[in-house]
Amino acid sequence: MTTIKPSSRLKIYSLIDGVVERYLKKAISSPKSNSGNPFIIAIFQDFDPLLHRIHGVKTSLGGEMEKIAEIIASDAWGQENVRRKFNVNVELPVNVFRIIDNIINNLSNAKKLSNYNEEKEKIIEACDNPSKEVESHTYEFDMELYDKENDHWYYLEMKGPDPNTTEVPGAKKRLLAVMSWAYYAKKYKKVDSKFAIYYNNTFPKPYKNPKVLYYFDPDGGLSVHEEFWNFVGDNPRTYSELLAIFREYGKKNKKRIWDGFSKLIIKK
Numbered sequence: 001m002t003t004i005k006p007s008s009r010l011k012i013y014s015l016i017d018g019v020v021e022r023y024l025k026k027a028i029s030s031p032k033s034n035s036g037n038p039f040i041i042a043i044f045q046d047f048d049p050l051l052h053r054i055h056g057v058k059t060s061l062g063g064e065m066e067k068i069a070e071i072i073a074s075d076a077w078g079q080e081n082v083r084r085k086f087n088v089n090v091e092l093p094v095n096v097f098r099i100i101d102n103i104i105n106n107l108s109n110a111k112k113l114s115n116y117n118e119e120k121e122k123i124i125e126a127c128d129n130p131s132k133e134v135e136s137h138t139y140e141f142d143m144e145l146y147d148k149e150n151d152h153w154y155y156l157e158m159k160g161p162d163p164n165t166t167e168v169p170g171a172k173k174r175l176l177a178v179m180s181w182a183y184y185a186k187k188y189k190k191v192d193s194k195f196a197i198y199y200n201n202t203f204p205k206p207y208k209n210p211k212v213l214y215y216f217d218p219d220g221g222l223s224v225h226e227e228f229w230n231f232v233g234d235n236p237r238t239y240s241e242l243l244a245i246f247r248e249y250g251k252k253n254k255k256r257i258w259d260g261f262s263k264l265i266i267k268k
Contacts, residue, residue, distance in 0.1 A: 008072065012242070020253065088141060096180050116216075117220055197223070
């Protein structure tokens with residue numbers, strides 16, 4: 001029995017097809033696009049437009065992976081227990097924000113590595129001993145999941161394997177803030193936040209992007225590649241099934257994709 005429902009497979013197919021179709025149309029309308037790197041063009045001058053478009057597909061597909069995660073999560077957790085791309089006005093005691101800022105500053109200055117459980121304990125302690133003064137900020141979050149059976153809430157930020165330098169500490173602050181807010185304001189007893197990397201670009205080697213590992217603990221606040229997809233799907237087969245859907249799409253559309261992208265190759 002598959003973990004991804006047939007109706008969800010069709011939705012995922014449609015998202016994949018939308019990205020591919022956009023770039024097949026671009027291949028016809030503007031075939032001369034290139035990477036802009038003169039050294040790469042010098043080596044791959046006949047193929048560079050093709051490589052550029054493939055890279056563009058990869059970038060665009062990244063934006064669709066959150067939608068795919070939502071589809072899969074809705075199957076596993078129930079649609080009513082999944083929210084994606086939502087804003088929260090996080091109002092917390094000032095001392096809680098100070099603890100969060102202190103955690104991030106220590107990580108930014110490389111004074112220590114992230115320890116998720118330790119950070120969580122500090123935040124809970126601050127929430128249990130709140131200052132009278134409060135502070136509020138509005139943040140956008142990628143996903144909220146509620147495990148109804150265990151009364152456990154999860155908040156996720158989804159990124160590709162190489163987020164830019166400013167994205168990572170910003171995501172760290174949002175995730176610590178929403179975990180604090182859920183515990184303090186919503187009175188959730190079980191709450192966790194995760195920085196999710198939807199694929200490991202060094203697989204099968206371990207994920208070792210220092211920009212991310214400076215701020216996120218692989219043993220607590222970080223979920224990468226197969227681990228992430230299996231968590232979202234609440235099943236150890238989810239990642240392999242999702243990858244099979246992409247492979248199936250590629251095989252079924254091989255000729256269509258080749259016919260479109262081959263127009264980008266400069267023939268002499």
